Amino acid sequence: MQVVSPIREKLVTGGKTYHDVTEDISRQVEGPVTKEWKVVFGISLIVLLYGAYWVYQTWWNGLGNWGLNKTVGWAWDITNFVWWVGIGHAGTLISAILLLFRQKWRTSINRAAEAMTIFAVLCAGTFIFLHMGRPWLAYWALPLPNTFGSLWVNFNSPLVWDVFAISTYLSVSLLFWYIGLIPDLATIRDRATGIRKTIYGALSMGWTGGARAWARYEDVSLILAGLSTPLVLSVHTIVSFDFATSVIPGWHTTIFPPYFVAGAIFSGFAMVQNLMLITRVVYKLEDYITMEHISLMNKIITVTGSIVGVAYITEFFIAAYSGVQYESYAFINRATGPLWWSYAAMMTCNVLSPQIFWFKKLRENIVVSFVIAVVVNIGMWFERFVIIVTSLHRDYLPSSWTYFTPRMGDIGDYLFTFGFFFVCFLLFAKYLPVINMAEVKAVLKSSSEKSEK
DSSP: OOOOOOOOOOSBOSOOOHHHHHHHHHHHHHSOOOHHHHHHHHHHHHHHHHHHHHHHHHHHHOGGGSOOOSSOOSSHHHHHHHHHHHHTHHHHIIIIIHHHTTOGGGTTTHHHHHHHHHHHHHHHHHHHHHHHSOGGGGGGGSOOOSOSSSOOOOTTOHHHHHHHHHHHHHHHHHHHHHHHHHHHHHHHHHHOOHHHHHHHHHHTTTOOOOHHHHHHHHHHHHHHHHHHHHHHHHHHHHHHHHHHTSOSTTTOOTTHHHHHHHHHHHHHHHHHHHHHHHHHHHTTOTTTSOHHHHHHHHHHHHHHHHHHHHHHHHHHHHHHHHOOHHHHHHHHHHHHSTTHHHHHHHHIIIIIGGGGGGSHHHHTOHHHHHHHHHHHHHHHHHHHHHHHHHHHSSOSOGGGOOOOOOOHHHHHHHHHHHHHHHHHHHHHHHHSOSSOHHHHHHTHHHHBSSOOO
């Protein structure tokens, strides 16, 4: 009996040629702003302005605008920070690790994923400045020369490690994203006229498209990918140290670094899935963001969701095995205490919902994929909320036990980051090529239904 190896679905459909790729992807940059874009951008801008009002209130009145109390000193602020950093994880993962492993399916989604990384990390940084209370003294977190009096950075604090890890991650991701844009910016430059030609010409940095330029482009891409790969693992590992290096039951556990990294990839891929499905429909890019891309993304979501589920179970086992009654109580309280509903939401959204992707029909269903991706990000927000708030609201002194209730300050500051994220992403999707034309063309002959004659 002869066994036939299955052939992977094509990554570019519709019999596209090199010219078609340029026309289809350049159209959304060169064409007029659509009515749908204006509506979504208007809504995002309103959310941004409303959130900006609450950011102003937080800086003017202080952290009393939040629902923090004497027991729960961290809540939505750190929950949102870790959530946004996690979302920013997938962009560099798709760009760097999949490039090093020569995975062709990354080419249609890496550009938007890289942009998502940058905007998500900026949103995460917002909560750092908000949590400081006095953001004009933010430079105190940097290892500056001691010319300001008794100012010494505590290098033993993982909060200082966050500053180094996230700033490095943002810098490398921004450089990786911009370098990848240069050939496409040159294509837009050559097709533009007037002021647009001048702007895109400046941004393309004199790109000529010669053999030497392409050789250097590929070398730089591989170098940046090599630098970015350890950052993917280190950034959320260091974020997890904010909790793992403490002595609070429910936090000081060695499983946090790999657990946080898997969760970050999980939520990051879910957000990429959401953004790419919207972009696919709005800009009519069904031939470039194909069912093969959607299916592969869903497979990664399923795998990382299962890893996260194993981590949840492992936490309970280790707490019971430790013989420490405070540790055991912290996890029992998570599942059965006053905030049990947040734990139930976390388990349902993160562990159970992605399992439907074991069925191919559901894995390749557009609506199901979009809904599950939204559900996953809701669940990952609850995961961070559960870790932080349920570990704090009942401490060693029963007399100080309390219940956390968010205020409009918490909600408004969170909405600010949503408005900021979508305003930035919509501007990116309108004025820059949302798909990497150069890289799609590089895999076109081997990944298209029809090679160019």
